Amino acid sequence: MISGMGPALVKIDAPPPAFRFVRPCAVAETQWRAKNNYVIQTHPNEGAVSMRDDLSASNSDLLQMTLQAAVQDQRTVDEQRRSTAPLLDGMSFHESIRHDDDRGSVTEIYDPRWGWHPDPLVFSYVFTIRSGMVKGWGLHKRHEDRYFVLSGELELVLYDPRPESSTCGKICKVYLSGSRPRLVNVPKFVWHADRNIGTSDVVVVNFPTIQYDHSNPDKYRLPIDTDLIPYSFGNAKGW
Structure with missing residues (x-):
């Protein structure tokens, strides 16, 4: 354990058997972030609430940006489930x-x-x-x-x-x-x-x-x- 102010850093080569990673958006009491071989543990009294708020705002912006750039699929079949793709004149x-x-x-x-x-x-x-x-x-x-x-x-x-x-x-x-x-x-x-x-x-x-x-x-x-x-x-x- 490396002591000091701020998050605690724990050097690990592999997670112990009882260790479990949780997705950031599902964190309730503790947030875990992995970078290189260190795990950063942030406690609730060290700004976890504001980090969640920032994450939610960032995710909302990302959703809107990707939707604005997306192209919706168009209809490809009719009511009888037949293709609506046009054929050339004279084809059937x-x-x-x-x-x-x-x-x-x-x-x-x-x-x-x-x-x-x-x-x-x-x-x-x-x-x-x-x-x-x-x-x-x-x-x-x-x-x-x-x-x-x-x-x-x-x-x-x-x-x-x-x-x-x-x-x-x-x-x-x-x-x-x-x-x-x-x-x-x-x-x-x-x-x-x-x-x-x-x-x-x-x-x-x-x-x-x-x-x-x-x-x-x-x-x-x-x-x-x-x-x-x-x-x-x-x-x-x-x-």
């Missing part, structure tokens, strides 16, 4: 249902009788993207893509350059995964890139609105780091 979803029982599961992928998309079902294929990789940017002049994710997690980023579109110049991001089965379409003349944001390969079924023409592919590309599209994939790799 069709939600599928996965049926599970003790044997496994069944999920319907595409049925023209749903009336979801006006174009017929004429062609389909499966593609994969490795974790962290990007496929894009790509654009089609004569057909639309229609994606369905079987497994994994996909971030679909779209950029609308169509001059007649109400969403011209806008970026749209859509998230698809095997845990939430649904279809989404990519309109003609919209740049799009597919990014795997999961930890395993993402597996995607595409139902394009025309059959693939090997002699004249309806596919136009830009590099993922192009300055012509106002979006960055950071250090992600792909083409």
Whole structure:
């Protein structure tokens, strides 16, 4: 013990078994403060009340300062708990249902009788993207893509350059995964890139609105780091 005026200083290497630290705002009779390896003990008759008053005022100022700098979250779903994030002109979803029982599961992928998309079902294929990789940017002049994710997690980023579109110049991001089965379409003349944001390969079924023409592919590309599209994939790799 070091005696003298003011708080008592006790040198400790570790708190004894019966020793207990109490948060300053919960102190009733004794305040404990720790600095380096010393514990400072302030008794009530040495100004503890005024210290509590100062602490309360300081905490009140801190609360107001942080609240003034904060930004409140905005609404993201409607009354039916559907996302309110805007899609580009011509885009839409069709939600599928996965049926599970003790044997496994069944999920319907595409049925023209749903009336979801006006174009017929004429062609389909499966593609994969490795974790962290990007496929894009790509654009089609004569057909639309229609994606369905079987497994994994996909971030679909779209950029609308169509001059007649109400969403011209806008970026749209859509998230698809095997845990939430649904279809989404990519309109003609919209740049799009597919990014795997999961930890395993993402597996995607595409139902394009025309059959693939090997002699004249309806596919136009830009590099993922192009300055012509106002979006960055950071250090992600792909083409």
